[in-house]
Amino acid sequence: MPGQYDHIVQQFLEEESGAIVCLTEDAVFARSLRNTISRIIGFKGETLFPFVRTGPALDKCRELSEGGTPFLVFVERMLDERPNTDFILRLTREFPEARVVVLTWEATHDTVAYFFELGVRRVLVKPASADRIIEEMAMALDPPSELKKLTDRCGRLLGRGEFDEALEVTDRILLLKPDSARGLTMRGDALMAIEETDKGVQSYMAAHEAKPIYMEPLIKLAAAFAAMEDERALSYMQQLDDISPLNPERKIDIAEQHLMRGRTEEAEAYLDRSVEVAEREHLSMVGDLTERIVDAVAAQAPDLAVKYLNRVIDSKRVLGRDDLAHFNRLGIILRGEGKWKEAVEVYEKALSIVKDDPVIHYNMGLAYWEGNERMTALKCFERAMDLDPQFYAGSIGAALNIGSLYLDLRQFADAEPFFLHVLDLDPENATAHKRLQDARDRVAPVLERRSREQEQAAASGTINVDAMGGDSGGLGKRGKRSGGKVFNVDETSGGKASKKKKKKGGKGHRLDF
Structure with a gap:
């Protein structure tokens, strides 16, 4: 049988011009592997590519794949004293044609089962003799039989x-x-x-x-x-x-099944285990996994959504712009629960990390508006527009909200261009038509009153404070943005998908980014 295994490996390396990539910090195994290959085919060109870091190993796999070279990968279960699951997962997903052998000092049923689920061909327990290495390589290469050809x-x-x-x-x-x-x-x-x-x-x-x-x-x-x-x-x-049991995504599937049946405690137990496994095995997956958990529980158990978003935020040693999505989602959920003050605190924490994000300022404005702090809400909206005058372009929800707040605060002229922008995106939008008409109906009387006051002031020789820049009286303080023109913006080019939420007091709708 050893001779048969040698033949399989030799055929792969010589006749198929195959290659072997080895990712290990174990110098003894790397040397043993080199000696084993040398025993079979001798030193004939570049066949073995040893690496101690994941980046260069992945680059070599990509180079071999793009060149049409068949390859087998030996990869350590643990690298730099941490589980190497992220790399193994990426390897099997990006290069499904690769034959993968995982190296480990001990193999538990749990880890072996999960690796096979990921697409790993074999698991080799070290220390391993030359004959054992050859046998595992041959079993991973699995030369085609009639049955295999058919499958x-x-x-x-x-x-x-x-x-x-x-x-x-x-x-x-x-x-x-x-x-x-x-x-x-x-x-x-x-x-x-x-x-x-x-x-x-x-x-x-x-x-x-x-x-x-x-x-x-x-x-x-x-x-x-x-x-x-x-x-x-x-x-x-x-x-x-x-x-x-090391598959974190399946635990979310199970939790969703429990939630469908109203069993929140059972769902939470599986979600806790899912995050624990991800934090131990898949650090790069934790953020995406948390987003999936939040999607699964937000409608039925928003408190759980808050819990897991806080957990992923608290687990980060360094927070950056990439984490703003978590803060934004957390704030939206808190607002949905009527906890607008807590939402403001979340947005303030986000702005302590990245001060120049217009979407965070805008959503903080929505939170203040829901707390009936309209002037503070307007300051947040205007700060967002100062940072990016077109941040709302392409978003019906954001433009409608900004225009509605200006209308609510009797700044009619400032409101008008936002409703026009909504109608540019959605000409049949009934809400925008109605509010635009409201703004225009109210601007006309204000202009007439202003004209009479200016005539009276001129006749009496007094100075009209309003004309010199006092209270706008409905004409707006910022002036018509972009001259009040309709913004011709493709819906796909700006503005993120909005989530609809009813305003308190029945004053219309507010939509988040």
């Missing part, structure tokens, strides 16, 4: 959406091996794609029975039952979590 072909057909042809190939796979878990799973995929749902589910179940440790049919069953809102989805998700 690879079926996978390509499924990827191209040729489901009838894929079904025919699964017939041939199951003829060669009737209990092939992979073949049964692929058959389920094809059946589900042509909306033969019951038959697809039966095929997944048969695959699971054929090989209970194979996770793919369980994943497909959980997804199928979740789409049908069937309670069995939760059961399959929990089975998967038992097999592979």
Whole structure:
């Protein structure tokens, strides 16, 4: 058997011109790997590429992939005394064709199951003899058999959406091996794609029975039952979590199932575990994972959304512009709960990190407005426009809000261009039409009154304080921005998607960025 393994590796390196990338700080293993390869093929050109840092290793994998060179990667489970899961995840997702062998000093069931779920081919426990290294390489390379050729072909057909042809190939796979878990799973995929749902589910179940440790049919069953809102989805998700407990995203899936059934405490327990796993295994995922948690719980359990946003903010040693999204989301949720003062505190903390973000100033203005502190709200809006006069361009919600506050404060002329901008984006917007007309109806009497006062002042020889720059009396203090013209801005070029929220007191709508 050792000779057979040598032949497989030799064929990969010489006939296929394959390469080996090794990411390890273990100098002993790196030397042993080099000696092992030398024993098989000798020193024939560049075959082994050793690295101790993830960046250069990833660059080499990208270079090999772009050049069409097949490659195998040895990668440490721990690097620089931290889990290397982020790199392994990126490697398997960016280069699905790579054969990956994880190196570790000890292999637990939990870690091995999760690595296989990520697409890792083999796990090699160190220290390892030369023969053991060769065996693991050969098993990872998995030279094509007739069965493998058929499953690879079926996978390509499924990827191209040729489901009838894929079904025919699964017939041939199951003829060669009737209990092939992979073949049964692929058959389920094809059946589900042509909306033969019951038959697809039966095929997944048969695959699971054929090989209970194979996770793919369980994943497909959980997804199928979740789409049908069937309670069995939760059961399959929990089975998967038992097999592979280091997957933080599945724990969110389970939490969502509990939330759908009103079981908030059970949901919170799974979400806590999800964040704990991410903080331990996937530092780069924590922010995105928190956003997903907030999306999952905001509607049904906003207190949990606040908890996890605070947790991700508090976990950062250094906060920067990239973290503003978390502050912004937290402030919006607090406002939704009527906690406008707490929202203001969140926005103030965000501005202590980045002072020049117009969206934070704008959303802080919304919070003050909801607290009926209208003049402070206006100052926030105007500060946002001072930082970026066009920050609201393309956003119907922001323009409508700014115009409405000016209208509310009787600064009619200042309100007008914002309503015009809304109508430029949405000519049928009834709210903007009505408020624009309100502003124009009120500006005319003010102009008439102003004209009479100026005539009386001229006749009496007195100075009209209003004419010299006193109270605007409805004409506006800032003047018509951009001359009151309609802003011709493409909706895709500015303004972020807005979230609608009713104003207190029934005064219309306020929309967040």
